Amino acid sequence: MARKKTILKEHILETAYLVLCAEGFKGFTARNIAKRMDCSTQPIYLEFKNMDELKNELMAKVYTYLTEEVYSCPRTGNRMVDFCLNYIDFARREVTFFSSLFLEKQIDACVLHEFSFQTLVDAMNKDGKAGKLDNEEKKQVFERIWPTIHGTATMVAQGSVSFDEDEVIDILKCLLPEADFIGTEELAYSDN
Template structure:
């Protein structure tokens, strides 16, 4: 009679996420994940071909988390501004995970950048002030927004720039307004 499987793929994925969330990718080892689950490494290798396979599935979990739980929270009613605020709040609240994803580049900077780019491009398609911009102008606008949001997020996450929520919103609102205005009238 075969042994009943007691540890699922989802449990392993959740444990891997918690390890990365609290320790960064320095702790992303089969041994650490198994320790988190209080089991041997065997279930990990039964469910995943190798650690790269687990890392790829972890990326999908993180991508969904960012889209559904981080970027989508409403603060101001301006979805583009809210996405920037959410990104900065994520950097402040989840310092280790933020660093692992956006500073240390463990999942691939292109893949992480694409999540933010795709989300922002969709928001710009829906925004009255940006929907009529060309794709190139939207990309250029995203790049400018990304530089500001990433800069503030990195500085806050590292403790170099203490800002309250009102200051973050005010600075972002001013920067976005100037950038959008510039994008609309530069051509």
């Protein structure tokens, strides 16, 4: 009679995710993941061809987390402002995880940049005023604010500056003075 699998793909992915959050990619090894699961590396290689395949599936889980739990948390009522504040707050709350994704160069920076851009565009599309901008205008907005937002998040993660939500909102207003959609008026979030 064949033995029943006790360590499933989902368990391995969840453990790999926890390792990434806690230790970054420096802890992302089959041996380290297996140690946390209290098993050998064999179950990992039975479920995944190699560590690259595990990393690819892990990144799908990370993108879901960023989209659903980080970027989309309501704060001010303005989705674009919230996106920026949430990104910086993610760097403050989850320093190792943020650093592993956005600073360690273990993931293609162009892919992460495009993911962040697309997530911001999605947020803008759900906003009545920002949603009316054409694609080129949305790209220009992103290119204008992203260096400041990413730089601020990086400095927050390093501990060289503190996160002050009101200051970030003021910075966004200065970066985009012509954009009256950069407000903090209370708006109800809907799935539009």
